[in-house]
Amino acid sequence: MALHGSLEPPVQLHQVSKVGDGGRKAPDTARLEAVLGHRFADQSLLATALTHMSAEDSRLASYQRLEFLGDRVLGLSVAELLFRQFPQSEEGNLSRRLADLVRKETCAEVAEGWNLGQFMRLGEGEILGGARKNKAILADACEAIIGAVFIDGGYEAARALIERAFGERMLKPVRPLRDAKTALQEWAQGKGYPTPTYSERGRSGPDHAPVFVVAAKITGLADAEARGPSKRLAEQAAAEAFLRREGLWNDNPEGDNV
Known part of the structure; x- marks a missing residue:
């Protein structure tokens, strides 16, 4: 049943109004697409995934919504990959591995491997503050990229990206717990x-x-x-x-x- 009248008008996920940091030309993202192994049909999705809220007047034009989506896609994809990779593991071990792989620290490591910081669109204050190497921002951008690939190419494209980026980490021993x-x-x-x-x-x-x-x-x-x-x-x-x-x-x- 369709709903009318009570919902907000749809917001375009990939609305971007500025180019580059502080008016400078945005970096060529073709190199990033090559590293990701995904060519975007909708380039504005990638632009949004790389846009920190400090570079836009509206949060809706930043990567936040794509980050929200990417976080869920990441969890589902990693859970599926673990289920297939470790057929003899019990639920507890799979849950431990899942938590280790989707944690912000791991996402930041993946973003660093993509060299994502150099492609980020940031406000001048964030640039001066070293945000291109900020692990929290990199982790959020990693999830936003996953969300953008999901919108652009569907679940299989996002899953393939995650398998490429997280696959080797999946096979490593689980990090020891502190307590x-x-x-x-x-x-x-x-x-x-x-x-x-x-x-x-x-x-x-x-x-x-x-x-x-x-x-x-x-x-x-x-x-x-x-x-x-x-x-x-x-x-x-x-x-x-x-x-x-x-x-x-x-x-x-x-x-x-x-």
Whole structure:
């Protein structure tokens, strides 16, 4: 059933009004397309994917919407590739690998491999601030490129780009976890859940030897409680309890923890 009247008018994803940084001519993106392995039928999509909000008067003319889309396409594509690449891996291991591959740090590494910074359209202040090497901006632009390829060439084109860019990383050992809280946060990210939070549920014992009760909470899932001699250690224990309940944690350092 078609909807009329109540929705905003459609906004063109690829609307771009300025050329280059501070009025300068934009760099030749043919080299970038060669690195990406995708020739854009709609060049304005690529231009938008390379446009930081500081270079435009409107956020809608920047890469933000394409970044939003690319983030989802990246997650789906990596999940599919992992499912096919590791047929013997359990869900916990696949989730850990997914979180490791779609994290902002990995996207920034991919963007650096594409040499994406030199093609970015930035405001003068951002240029002076070194934004071409800013990992957060590069990570966002990486996802925007993926979104642009998805719009321009469909899912298969985006999936092929992701396989080329992330494939070798997919085969590397999963980065070692620092602690249970990190494991829980990365697992939640990989599953699309909100960031875990921790709340103190109680405290007992004398001042010189307190016992804290803390709950690890993720919206949409049951809380997990644990105790510890400090809030920090109780939070770690609660995160571990959460992971154990989900079948994602064991005591074997060589085991299949998240």
